[in-house]
Amino acid sequence: MKKGLSALVFALIVMATLVSNVAAAPARLNKAATLKSVRYERSGIVLLFDVSGLSKNDLKNISFTAHSGQWNMVCNFVDDTTHVRCLVSKKLSMFAGERFHGTLAGIYFAGQIPNARVFPITVVTKAPVFSETLVMSDIFIEANTLVAAETSTGCPAGQTLVYDFHWSGTAHSDGYITSSTTYYDADTFHAAYGSYYDYVSTAYNSENVLYYTYHRQNTYTFTSSGSINPAQWDWYVQHMSGLGYTVEQTGEHCDYSP
Numbered sequence: 001m002k003k004g005l006s007a008l009v010f011a012l013i014v015m016a017t018l019v020s021n022v023a024a025a026p027a028r029l030n031k032a033a034t035l036k037s038v039r040y041e042r043s044g045i046v047l048l049f050d051v052s053g054l055s056k057n058d059l060k061n062i063s064f065t066a067h068s069g070q071w072n073m074v075c076n077f078v079d080d081t082t083h084v085r086c087l088v089s090k091k092l093s094m095f096a097g098e099r100f101h102g103t104l105a106g107i108y109f110a111g112q113i114p115n116a117r118v119f120p121i122t123v124v125t126k127a128p129v130f131s132e133t134l135v136m137s138d139i140f141i142e143a144n145t146l147v148a149a150e151t152s153t154g155c156p157a158g159q160t161l162v163y164d165f166h167w168s169g170t171a172h173s174d175g176y177i178t179s180s181t182t183y184y185d186a187d188t189f190h191a192a193y194g195s196y197y198d199y200v201s202t203a204y205n206s207e208n209v210l211y212y213t214y215h216r217q218n219t220y221t222f223t224s225s226g227s228i229n230p231a232q233w234d235w236y237v238q239h240m241s242g243l244g245y246t247v248e249q250t251g252e253h254c255d256y257s258p
Contacts, residue, residue: 031058033084035109040093040117047073047086047111049104054084058105064088066100066113068175075104090116094169096224118226118236155254162255163233166225169245177214189214227255 030053037048056077064073064086075086084104092100093116101110155161177197190196197214204210228236230252237247 031105031107033104033107033109035111038111038114040090040114044087044090045092045114047088047109048078049084049086049109051082051084051104054105059084061105062086062103064100064102066092067095067098073102093224115224116226118228118232159254159256161230161252162227163230163249164225164227164251164253165247165249166223167240167245167247168221168223169243170219170221175216175218177216179211179213181209181211183212184214225250227253 032053033049033051035047036050037046039046039048059075059077062073062075064071066088071088071092073086073088075084077083078085086104092113096113096115098113099110100113101108103109177195178193183200184192186196193214195216198217199215201213201215202210203213233249240247
């Protein structure tokens with residue numbers, strides 16, 4: 001009798017475990033996130049996801065890796081939709097064309113860093129406030145009326161002239177080669193690893209063993225393009241020159257005002 005009761009209890013425990021696992025499985029399987037677009041915006045680089053089965057707490061489980069480093073990423077739901085908008089630093093655009101990867105709610109995603117863009121700003125000039133009624137070319141302007149007029153550009157109504165340009169420059173980063181408890185001079189290291197290092201850093205591990213870490217300094221050449229309002233052109237060229245970048249005008253066109 002006792003053996004039969006023990007067998008019954010064991011069977012009930014097994015069944016409860018199986019039911020628990022089956023109930024938990026759909027909760028995991030129902031979570032999904034798909035990267036739909038990556039754009040350079042005024043606020044930074046924006047990643048837009050289509051998601052299902054995610055909550056606000058899931059948006060805390062995120063990561064973003066680019067150019068061999070971790071970058072801060074902030075994610076939020078777009079209103080009450082099934083879209084999630086994530087924002088990372090626009091500084092990443094200096095590595096435009098490189099691949100990135102990360103996780104959203106533990107779900108893997110990957111893509112390519114976009115080029116930087118310049119957003120044109122329409123220049124509007126205002127005429128003085130008139131204190132009395134004036135007649136100008138047979139057009140009456142009433143007292144205390146502000147006269148606003150866009151700078152003439154020869155563009156159709158609702159559009160403004162912008163300059164097209166491309167810019168180029170270089171960026172530098174430190175690349176890891178290897179770590180060893182042995183110190184190598186440059187020639188010995190080249191014979192052992194097939195490359196030269198640029199500098200060596202040292203550190204002790206938890207067991208107080210000294211390690212030598214060998215690094216290579218990498219230089220990247222990159223280019224990007226964009227458009228800008230002519231009123232901003234001189235400032236932009238000077239600003240980019242101060243950062244070490246070369247800007248060259250490639251043309252001009254009419255664009256819709258923002």
